Amino acid sequence: MITLGELDRDEALLEAIARLCGPTRAELLRTTALGGAAMLAVLVARPASAEAALSDVDILNFGLRFERLQSTFYTQADEMGTIGRMSNPKQTWAETLGAHERAHVKIIASVLGPKAGPKPSFDFGNATETDADFTRTAVAMEDLTVALLTGVTPRIHDRRLTAALFGLLTVEARHASWARHIVGATPAPAAFDEPRTLDSVSGAVKRTHFITGAPKMTSSSSPNFTG
């Protein structure tokens, strides 16, 4: 459904793949549905040790950035009237997802309290302007969120937070499933989702150029994934 070519706007990743695996492979991937997340993760992830020292605050702050990215995306599409121009079932879908992502921002920010990082600025380009662009981006983002949460939830130290993140993961997976169903793709394409590392998700987000301003983190533990 969503292809690497669509997500990898400046083609940095495809170029890297071409260098590693040859241009034919890269060309194939450009139009291949982004189910091969595992391979992508291998290509863009740093060694696991680079993430070993992440604290719960680091992980939650990354989650907060990602939820802010999503909630701003839905809110902006709403404000621009893009959602209002869609069919009724799609409006319900987009508005529900927007409300949930805004709630997730509140939840994570309140858990972090004063340790919450500042809000970055975003530029979604055309992605919030038309039904087609919006929908395609939403499908990719929701699947990416599932991959992120399946990857980072096991890295959380505080088990209360682990349980809480599971409760967000299942909602993100519902979103992804719903989004895929709306566009006519299989809602549950495999028996297991592919977890992705935080750095790999960070790289994917970076390549979209959706985050334009990343204020310095106020936390003393400066994560290496600020995009």
Place this chain on the structure above:
Amino acid sequence: MTSTTLTRAGFLRAALGGGATAAGGIALGSRGGSTEASPSRSTDAEILNVFLALEHAQEDFYRAALAADAIDQPLREYATAAAGQENEHIAFLREHLGGRARPHQKVDAGDAVRSPARFRASAIALEEAAIGAYIGQGANLTTPMIAAIAPLISVEARQAAWIRDLAGVSPAPRAADAPRRSAAVLADLRAKGLIG
């Protein structure tokens, strides 16, 4: 409908109340003086056996519905996909449980698979039960098992959203899913005749 009023306290209470503490398994990184068991291989086996029973109940139900021929597309497509995925989940859980896997108690799905409406309602009950139990118990597993089980939990949620959409109810009715105690989940499904 969509919950946007979750507070930090509520969020953590939800995580704690229904899940972690209820299951009695976790050492919260805290030195709370809990005398209950920390995550361990034997706790893992207890929890994975609950998941195994839930996955079996789901697969049996979907296979029975397909065999009873009471559902048409697109429900058949859903049931076929879900049955195959639950089967893979069962294989995964059995591999981790080895000799600790409890015997499978098959249940006669009976009326639950006789009409599309009954099928939809029962499928939603089974999927939501699994989600609640996975969230409630998942955090009590050892860290390697949490990593192993996370990509399976999300697929249960994908299935739930899929069948809910087919049933015409909101695929994602809440901003955060709640943990449930496994005993309550199992009792609930037993009362509906959906688990042995």
